[in-house]
Amino acid sequence: MLTTIAVVLVVLWLLGLVTSNTIGGMIHILLVIAIIMFLLRVIKG
Secondary structure, eight states, X not given: OHHHXXXXXXXXXXXXXXXXXXXXXXXXXXXXXXXXXXHHHHHHO
């Protein structure tokens, strides 16, 4: 579940970079959240 959410957030971040229609730093906050969720998933096994 967490992995799926992390992947979705990363995809949205990449789409935001490509289209350049982002809300300032909001998309980068989503990227940080996605990375944290992914790391937690890896650490927990």
